[in-house]
Amino acid sequence: MAKTDLLFYLSAFLFCSGLLIIFTKKNAIMILMGIELMLNAANLNLVLFNFQKTGMEGQFFALFVIIVAVCEAAVGIAIILKTYHYYHTSAIDQISDLKERP
Amino acid sequence: MQEIVLYIFMGASIAAVLVMILNRNIFYGALALLICLISLAGIYALLQAEFLAITQLLIYAGGVLVLLIFGIMLTNKISGKPVLTDSHNWFSGIIISTSLLGVLLFSFQQTEIMIAQSNLNTTRNINNIGIELMSTYAAPFELSGVLLLVCLIGAALTASSFKKKTNG
Amino acid sequence: MTAAEFPSSFFLLALILVSLPLASACFAFFIKDKFAWLSPVVSSLILLITFILSVVLFFQLDSQSTNKFTVDWFYINNKSITIGFLLDAPALVMLAVVSFVSFLVHVFSAGYMAGDRGLVRYFGMLGFFTFAMLGLVMSSNLLLTFCFWELVGFSSYRLIGHWYEKPAAAQASTKAFLVNKVGDLGFLIGLMILWSISGNLEISSLTQISSSWLTAAGICIFIGVIGKSAQFPLFNWLPDAMEGPTPVSALIHAATMVAAGVFLLVRIESLFTPACLVVISVIGSITAVAGAIGALFQFDIKRILAYSTISQLGFMVMAIGLGAAEGGYLHLLHHAFFKAGLFLGAGSVIHAMHQAQLQVHGALDVQDIRNLGGLRKKLPITFLGFIICAAALAGLPLTSGFLSKELILADMSAWASSDISWRWIVVGTAWLVTFLTPLYIFRLVWFVFLSKPKDEIQLQEVPLIMRIPVLLLSIGAITFLFAQASWRLTSVIGRVLPSSNHLDVVTTAVSLILISTSLVTGYFIYRQKKLRQQSNLLSPQFYLDWANNQTIKFTFFLSGIAASFDRKWIDAFIHGVAYVQVTLANIVGWSDRNLVDGFVNGTAYGARGIGAMTRSLANGKIQSYLLWAMAGLVIFIFWILY
Numbered sequence: 001m002a003k004t005d006l007l008f009y010l011s012a013f014l015f016c017s018g019l020l021i022i023f024t025k026k027n028a029i030m031i032l033m034g035i036e037l038m039l040n041a042a043n044l045n046l047v048l049f050n051f052q053k054t055g056m057e058g059q060f061f062a063l064f065v066i067i068v069a070v071c072e073a074a075v076g077i078a079i080i081l082k083t084y085h086y087y088h089t090s091a092i093d094q095i096s097d098l099k100e101r102p
Numbered sequence: 103m104q105e106i107v108l109y110i111f112m113g114a115s116i117a118a119v120l121v122m123i124l125n126r127n128i129f130y131g132a133l134a135l136l137i138c139l140i141s142l143a144g145i146y147a148l149l150q151a152e153f154l155a156i157t158q159l160l161i162y163a164g165g166v167l168v169l170l171i172f173g174i175m176l177t178n179k180i181s182g183k184p185v186l187t188d189s190h191n192w193f194s195g196i197i198i199s200t201s202l203l204g205v206l207l208f209s210f211q212q213t214e215i216m217i218a219q220s221n222l223n224t225t226r227n228i229n230n231i232g233i234e235l236m237s238t239y240a241a242p243f244e245l246s247g248v249l250l251l252v253c254l255i256g257a258a259l260t261a262s263s264f265k266k267k268t269n270g
Numbered sequence: 271m272t273a274a275e276f277p278s279s280f281f282l283l284a285l286i287l288v289s290l291p292l293a294s295a296c297f298a299f300f301i302k303d304k305f306a307w308l309s310p311v312v313s314s315l316i317l318l319i320t321f322i323l324s325v326v327l328f329f330q331l332d333s334q335s336t337n338k339f340t341v342d343w344f345y346i347n348n349k350s351i352t353i354g355f356l357l358d359a360p361a362l363v364m365l366a367v368v369s370f371v372s373f374l375v376h377v378f379s380a381g382y383m384a385g386d387r388g389l390v391r392y393f394g395m396l397g398f399f400t401f402a403m404l405g406l407v408m409s410s411n412l413l414l415t416f417c418f419w420e421l422v423g424f425s426s427y428r429l430i431g432h433w434y435e436k437p438a439a440a441q442a443s444t445k446a447f448l449v450n451k452v453g454d455l456g457f458l459i460g461l462m463i464l465w466s467i468s469g470n471l472e473i474s475s476l477t478q479i480s481s482s483w484l485t486a487a488g489i490c491i492f493i494g495v496i497g498k499s500a501q502f503p504l505f506n507w508l509p510d511a512m513e514g515p516t517p518v519s520a521l522i523h524a525a526t527m528v529a530a531g532v533f534l535l536v537r538i539e540s541l542f543t544p545a546c547l548v549v550i551s552v553i554g555s556i557t558a559v560a561g562a563i564g565a566l567f568q569f570d571i572k573r574i575l576a577y578s579t580i581s582q583l584g585f586m587v588m589a590i591g592l593g594a595a596e597g598g599y600l601h602l603l604h605h606a607f608f609k610a611g612l613f614l615g616a617g618s619v620i621h622a623m624h625q626a627q628l629q630v631h632g633a634l635d636v637q638d639i640r641n642l643g644g645l646r647k648k649l650p651i652t653f654l655g656f657i658i659c660a661a662a663l664a665g666l667p668l669t670s671g672f673l674s675k676e677l678i679l680a681d682m683s684a685w686a687s688s689d690i691s692w693r694w695i696v697v698g699t700a701w702l703v704t705f706l707t708p709l710y711i712f713r714l715v716w717f718v719f720l721s722k723p724k725d726e727i728q729l730q731e732v733p734l735i736m737r738i739p740v741l742l743l744s745i746g747a748i749t750f751l752f753a754q755a756s757w758r759l760t761s762v763i764g765r766v767l768p769s770s771n772h773l774d775v776v777t778t779a780v781s782l783i784l785i786s787t788s789l790v791t792g793y794f795i796y797r798q799k800k801l802r803q804q805s806n807l808l809s810p811q812f813y814l815d816w817a818n819n820q821t822i823k824f825t826f827f828l829s830g831i832a833a834s835f836d837r838k839w840i841d842a843f844i845h846g847v848a849y850v851q852v853t854l855a856n857i858v859g860w861s862d863r864n865l866v867d868g869f870v871n872g873t874a875y876g877a878r879g880i881g882a883m884t885r886s887l888a889n890g891k892i893q894s895y896l897l898w899a900m901a902g903l904v905i906f907i908f909w910i911l912y
Contacts, residue, residue, distance in 0.1 A: 010112055012206035016199040017119045023195030027128055027187040029173050033135050040142055051149040059151050060239050066161055067246045071253035073166045077173045078260035084177040096890025194897050201904045
């Protein structure tokens with residue numbers, strides 16, 4: 001379909017909005033969601049190229065991306081839980097132990 | 103017909119993303135992400151990547167989202183009030199995102215993407231995927247298995263809290 | 271060696287002559303107290319030898335080829351100052367007179383000052399004074415004369431202030447020294463002028479100088495003479511100098527030191543221009559009159575004699591100013607004898623009265639003539655010597671004083687008759703002095719010796735040692751009577767003073783009339799023996815002292831003005847400069863603190879600010895890290911692609 005070209009723009013948009021979510025949201029879970037969004041935007045891109053080319057590498061790549069994303073989400077959640085227990089807050093900007101002390 | 107569905111899915115995902123950006127409620131953000139993922143799955147299906155669409159639905163919508171919602175529950179004090187977060191860095195974030203978007207869009211415009219017509223006729227998609235998975239992509243397949251295992255163990259260990267045995 | 275070779279015995283003898291009194295002084299100063307009684311004897315002996323040597327030198331004068339011997343002393347700008355002896359006839363005669371009078375004074379002092387605590391010091395200074403006086407007489411160079419001039423002044427200071435515990439004596443000695451110093455300043459300026467116009471201070475070469483500054487030099491040197499010989503503005507030290515012992519007054523203030531000025535005038539006579547001579551004669555005449563008037567109204571023996579000295583010195587100086595240098599010099603020699611005799615006679619009187627007072631425990635002022643009288647019978651020998659010397663002073667015939675005075679008066683008439691002018695005023699004052707001199711000396715003799723005594727005091731004649739010098743000096747007062755007959759002395763005088771003067775009969779007659787008139791007047795006035803109270807108004811010294819005080823007050827006033835000017839303007843200026851300086855320093859300090867330090871601090875703040883700014887990148891917030899990373903990535907992509 002010729003209109004699939006629009007999907008490129010969609011994937012770019014999704015990617016950048018995911019970036020925006022990462023930049024702006026204070027909650028750690030929201031950042032994780034932003035990451036998932038970015039990954040999905042990349043997936044969309046891959047599938048799109050797969051649709052437009054011969055061969056099935058795109059799908060496989062997207063499949064493995066999904067797998068890795070899942071792993072990373074799981075570990076991320078675990079880390080967030082740990083930091084939440086340690087710092088008693090889930091707002092990222094309050095965790096600044098690595099701040100450069102004068 | 104397909105185009106309309108395509109536009110519906112596209113619009114849904116865009117709307118969901120907008121909700122995610124603008125709404126301060128985390129839970130609504132999670133639900134919006136769910137809708138976005140589902141619409142993405144639909145788009146995958148329209149793009150003749152059915153296995154991937156199913157996988158997407160199963161894993162993302164059913165696993166990762168649940169996981170995220172669990173995370174939300176566990177990291178916020180649930181007290182009946184909706185969990186709201188603040189947001190900051192709007193200015194610089196929008197600048198950078200917009201510029202990156204501009205770059206990507208512009209580069210998309212510049213490329214001429216040839217559409218291979220021969221790919222339009224694939225019937226036994228899942229069959230092929232299975233065969234390829236076991237032959238051509240066997241190594242990544244096994245490795246992803248190992249990866250999953252490691253992540254499983256790692257996440258479990260990380261998330262649990264060890265009580266140190268105190269002497270005396 | 272410019273003149274004769276040194277080994278000439280003539281000059282060797284002269285050198286010994288001048289060092290003998292110095293040896294006496296050294297002996298006196300370095301002797302132990304145990305042998306203090308020895309010093310009068312030794313000093314007197316040494317002075318006797320000095321006198322004999324001077325006579326020997328005098329008689330050797332004929333056989334000498336040259337009478338000058340000089341040695342180069344130092345150089346100023348290739349011109350040399352020489353020192354040495356100039357032993358011409360006037361100098362040798364003066365040497366003999368000085369050493370003779372000094373010898374007699376030594377002998378007299380042995381008796382007068384017996385028992386005095388500072389005896390050794392006294393004889394030492396006496397010897398030193400004689401040394402300085404002899405050196406002054408013999409020196410060939412005006413600079414050397416000036417050195418001895420100063421030494422003579424110094425010895426006079428020491429001797430006047432011999433009894434320094436008496437405040438009057440200490441003040442008098444200081445006054446003498448200071449007034450002399452004023453004169454010496456003039457002398458020094460005169461020397462400098464002479465040096466600059468001629469480059470030579472030798473006495474023998476003074477005749478060759480001619481310059482427009484000669485008058486100034488002459489007047490300046492004459493100022494020195496004014497100070498030393500007690501002439502008109504500077505004579506108020508001499509009456510006060512009578513605080514010293516009487517032998518000192520005899521030696522210094524009658525015979526020698528005050529005569530040094532007149533001697534100097536005689537030596538440098540060729541230096542004086544007619545203008546100088548006018549000044550000299552006027553000042554001399556003023557002095558003579560002032561001295562005579564002063565002597566007439568004093569009551570202290572020694573003060574009367576002091577004023578008499580002033581008057582006679584003025585007379586001598588006036589004579590030199592008139593051009594009668596021969597008469598002036600001769601009068602100087604005669605004056606030395608009879609004035610010393612008068613002083614020593616007065617010393618005998620004082621000594622005798624003191625001894626008498628001690629015995630009856632009286633408290634009279636022995637020097638006041640109102641307390642004395644009728645000593646003719648009690649002190650006959652002293653009276654004899656005294657009256658002979660007094661006659662010489664008055665200028666009675668048959669005395670040496672008569673001879674020299676007539677010479678002066680004759681020359682004076684000759685000088686004045688050349689034109690009718692102010693010169694007749696000078697002549698008039700000279701006649702006035704001639705009238706007054708017998709008057710005051712008659713007054714003195716009358717009240718001390720001839721009149722009836724106030725009360726009966728037992729007086730003993732003074733010891734022989736004190737009588738003999740008086741007699742010897744009185745012999746000197748009459749010896750020159752036979753000048754016309756004594757070929758030796760006339761030839762001497764003839765060689766000393768080349769002149770062809772003779773006694774002017776008219777002048778002599780007039781002076782004889784004046785002398786006899788004054789004696790008769792004196793007899794009739796003082797027969798009644800009523801002396802008024804002494805009033806200060808008639809003492810010339812009083813006026814000069816007042817003038818000195820005013821000068822000193824004026825000087826203090828000027829210095830006060832200068833001091834206040836210094837305080838107000840100069841100090842204020844300096845304070846102002848200091849204030850400006852301090853203000854500038856404060857400004858500099860402020861600018862240093864605020865600008866320089868501010869600049870440095872500002873740099874530090876800037877660095878810290880920039881550091882803080884860059885450090886703010888690492889704020890521990892993940893999202894900001896991510897922001898910056900993505901920004902970099904975007905920029906990188908932009909750059910690569912476009």
